[in-house]
Amino acid sequence: MNHKENIGVYDLTFAISGGVDVGSLTTKAVLLKDHEVLSYSVIPSSEKSEVISKKAIDETLKKADLCINDVQYIVSTGAGRKEVPFANESITTPLAVSAGALQIFPTARTVIDIGAENCVVVTCDEMGQVTNFIMHDKCAAGTGSFLETMAESLEVGLEDMGKLSLKSRNKINISSMCTVFAESEVIGYVHMGTNKVDIISGIHDAVSFRVLGMLNRIRFKKDLVMVGGVAKNIGVVSSLRNMIGLDILVPENPQIVGALGAAIFACNSAKDVCE
């Protein structure tokens, strides 16, 4: 059904909007009442985008005790954004993550989004307009897949890598950019008896180094914000902080920032439609 037709019935102060971010590994949904988060969910992208986006929004609606008819406007984003049948509109990842990051940190001027299979660096101005962006999605280097591959070869949990790396006193250097070649290097270090925490720390540097290359290609300004699943890894965040010598702000829940940004667009669009 077309939700646009129903908008007039609702009082705008109670406008409810939704954002759905269909990523390569996880799908995120956020519901907003005006600009306040009502509920959100993160589920694995284990099925087709059409199916999984519906599951994500249904779960989020359930948490807020709402049904789909209560939502005035829904905006989709992420790699599978075109395959969200119930979305009124879709926006690109740079737009969504910058809107989401600005909502949480109004001083944000550069947003680094590291997902499972891509990395995006976006710059924006005081008005929240995107001024430039670089997207890298051709190879696993500098993405969550890189970390996942390494966690598997080291037999450590992906979630534990961040904490473990902070214990490193003598980190190693990984010379390969390619995930496959870097994995061989890592296995070589394991065989040599190198301490795992030192290997993990080197792995985080490899990811940061790739992101640093992207940051250097774009004219980035303070404040920097990191979002996406990889931002949950404190090791990568602190490694990048050290490399650029600037603080990096990380939201409490970095994974849902894209969906949040989409929901903010939805909220604004819902208002535009009514006015």
Added chain:
Amino acid sequence: MITAGVDIGSRTAKALIFKDNEILSFGIIPTGADSIKTAQNVMGIALKKAGLYFSDTEYIVSTGYGRVLVPFAKKNITEISCHAKGAHWFFPKVRTVLDLGGQDCKAIRCKEKGQVANFVMNDKCAAGTGRFMEVMAKTLDLSLNDVGKLSLKTVKGPCSISSICAVFAKSEVLALLRRGENKNDILAGLCEAFADRIFNLLSMVGIEREFVISGGIAKNIGLVRRLEVRVGLSANIPFEPQIVGALGAAIFAKELSNR
């Protein structure tokens, strides 16, 4: 005069014994963690096959990515020069050499006597190297040796593989398997993607007749056929494509010894 060439590659080490413009023997072994030991072992194998002793060799040249780690070599020469030299010995009219190694891939344009005119190389990324096929064969639970043959026996035609990155392509392969696609069709798709990647590299140096393919991946017939279609030339492949670098090194050894 007896000379030898030792090629320490990233995945396999090769040694070749050369006498009066003829190949006496060669050995191929996996490269171990210790390059020096690997070099000694592979040299020992080649010598044994020829029924010779180390002291019978007059000059030894090393090449390949571990070429500086061959203690008994008098000189080391880059694998680019050695591949061009070796390919020229097998096919004197060669102008384009494609070396598909375990962890790198090189396109070399050469002159009349096998001298290098130009080359491009990828050793930064597993796409377009033997490692790519190795990862895929493992994912599909197949032997690397069967990849080429099976890829030519498609059922519904090649599956589309959109990723260049080996890690992403592996995810695509897993998704195709879950969808119940035929393994041969997936392999065909992988060989197509691989051939596209290699063809781009070849185009950067320009392709001229005769066209020679060396390196372990030259044994993948599915890939060779697809490359031939793109290049528009038939590929010349030595009887043992893995020894071309070591042969080139042994020829250089002979030339250096004559000086």
